[in-house]
Amino acid sequence: NAGVMQNPRHLVRRRGQEARLRCSPVKGHSHVYWYRQLPEEGLKFMVYLQKENIIDESGMPKERFSAEFPKEGPSILRIQQVVRGDSAAYFCASSPGFPGRPGQGGDTQYFGPGTRLTVL
């Protein structure tokens, strides 16, 4: 029974390139969350998605960052034109969710191993 999978585990990009981070939730989970951990800081919420819907993106930077969770396939966090300040560990979590009732709270989140992005 696989947990949350993230790939790649390590990603190196040069400034100006694009970074694509993938997250496969626990089988049967329909909710995905992305968090970012900057060096020497705690994890910060970025975005919460259901299949084909963004529920809460209040933690996403306004520019260059986007996220999707398509009907089929993994969730993708995409960072365009990366800068050095984007270097961080990006964690994905998933939860079963309450069908049709996002944001009800109390839904345990299961975390993946993270993707460590280094921007040169």
Place this chain on the structure above:
Amino acid sequence: KQEVTQIPAALSVPEGENLVLNCSFTDSAIYNLQWFRQDPGKGLTSLLLIQSSQREQTSGRLNASLDKSSGRSTLYIAASQPGDSATYLCAVEGMYNTDKLIFGTGTRLQVFP
């Protein structure tokens, strides 16, 4: 705006000691509070989750308490072992901003033999 603080930031103790890690939060309207363990370069492992209606949770040598009214939680580790060395994070889920975990910056624990 919810803010979560953890004290101390780092702790180094000899094996066998009993430890207390502290977590405080500014908004007492929380749904639950969770303690995680993070090993270097690894993901997060959930240790204990305390619902807002509960006062404490126990798992093996770990005991977490929650005092919602004062905005505090403690994680008690009994008879510490070198294998307990890791960063411990606490996170709260707000009552009115649910599904989003707000994390503290963590306590980095080292237990030496």
